[in-house]
Amino acid sequence: MNRTRSSAIRGLSLYVLLSAGLITADHYSPVVRQIFQFAAVIGVPVHFLASLPSTVLERMQGKLEPTDQLRRNYAALREHNLILQARLHRFEFLESENIRLRRLLSAVPATAEKVTLAALVAVNPDPKGQAVLINKGSADGVFQGQPVVDAGGIVGQVTRPGMFRSTVSLVTRENQGISVQVARTSLRAVIYGGGRNRPLRVLYLDRNSDIRTGDLLVTSGLAGRYPAGYPVALVTAVERNLSESFMNVAAEPTSYLGSEREVLLLWLSALDQPVASDLLDSEGELVD
Amino acid sequence: MQRRTWVPIATGIVALVFFALPSEEPLRGFLPDWVSLVLIYWTFALPARMMVGMAWSVGLVVDIVSFGLPGAYALSKAVLVYLARVLALRVRTYPLWQQTIVVLGLLGIEALILTLIDFIVSGDLTGLQRWTAVVVGALVWPVVYWILRRARHLARLGH
Secondary structure, X not given: OHHHHHHHHHHHHHHHHHHHHHHHHHHHOHHHHHHHHHHHHHHHHHHHHHHHHHHHHHHHHHHHOOHHHHHHHHHHHHHHHHHHHHHHHHHHHHHHHHHHHHHHHXXXXXXXXXXXXXEEEOOOOOOOOOEEEEOOOHHHOOOOOOEEEOOOOEEEEEEEEOOOOEEEXXXXXXOXXXXXXXXXXXXXXXXXXXXXXXXXXXXXXXXOOOOOOOOEEEEOOOOOOOOOOOEEEEEEEEEEOOOOOEEXXXXXXXXXXXXXXXXXXXXXXXXXXXXXHHHEOOOOOEOO | OOOOOHHHHHXXXXXXHHHHOOOOHHHHOOOOOHHHHHHHHHHHHOOOOOOHHHHHHHHHHHHHHOOOOOOHHHHHHHHHHHHHHHHHHHHXXXXXXXXXXXXXXXXXXXXXXXXXXXXXXXXXOOOOHHHHHHHHHHHHHHHHHHHHHHHHHHOOOOO
């Protein structure tokens, strides 16, 4: 009995060491993660089965929706679509003007903006609720760090692109930052996630900064991660502490954070590269 | 007597799917780790057949499916099954309520391991949900036991 007991402990220690090895290897090298992303293919049938109840329920609800409700939804969508089409014309005009101006300032050519629609897979990839799973992967061109948006604004970025499924880390993920600017004043800042169901925080803003509740924070495009101009959050609280030199700003994300079914994956175009910085002064304004 | 050895594997896969089920906010903290419960049952029922290596592989699959830290669940499931094996012969004779307490202890140890790993890797000690899942898991044990016992009889898997 003693022999089998000690050999059993040795067996366990082997696996403990193996696991510890995996965890440390993952910490220091992205190779382990890549292997796992490749192996995530075996998770696809599991996720498919796990998402079945939700999708079936949704389909049933769709079939049970009364006809006049459907008609009203359709009419509202058509109206909204019409308004968006009109806005799109104006946007395309501004975009071509922007391209012309950029050509004057630098030689960076402009490329068309590309987007891909993705649907949320109804599973919870993260027990802390700070990530969602989408049904597109590297087979569709998804890359590490790719920005994800929905109708409300920035949802987050792709942190683990698998072959067919990718994990998107939400903006609320702790210690994950986005460079933003205040829409009203162009004040630059960085906003960090505070955890699920907690407000986002803007850190390191000087006490005298011009920012107030209700201000919209949009991506500034500075870090090259996210294209500029997408809404991120609305400021909900500004606290100026007399004893501290910085102020505390809390903001609620504008995105639906995965409660809507569809999201858009963005490809950055050359338009999103910030204009050469030697042409801008410290305020971010063009120098004459 | 025909031994249907695919039955334990099938219960494991079902547990995995249940583990991956999406859950809304208030519910999420109250769902137990089904994979752990199923592993514990089969270890109690067939301690000689349940290898720590198998549990480790199952944990690795859970790591892959849950996009978690590679090796975390592998470690926790391996330790879980090892301890369950050690206790199996004794616990099998216990009445159900006593078994529930043992299961609570086992799940608690697993949660402790996972929290420790989390802490070492990211200095992160939040995560009350892991512990509510432990409590719910123990409470759910009698149901799991009953269902899997039926499955075991159907599979004609004696000791």
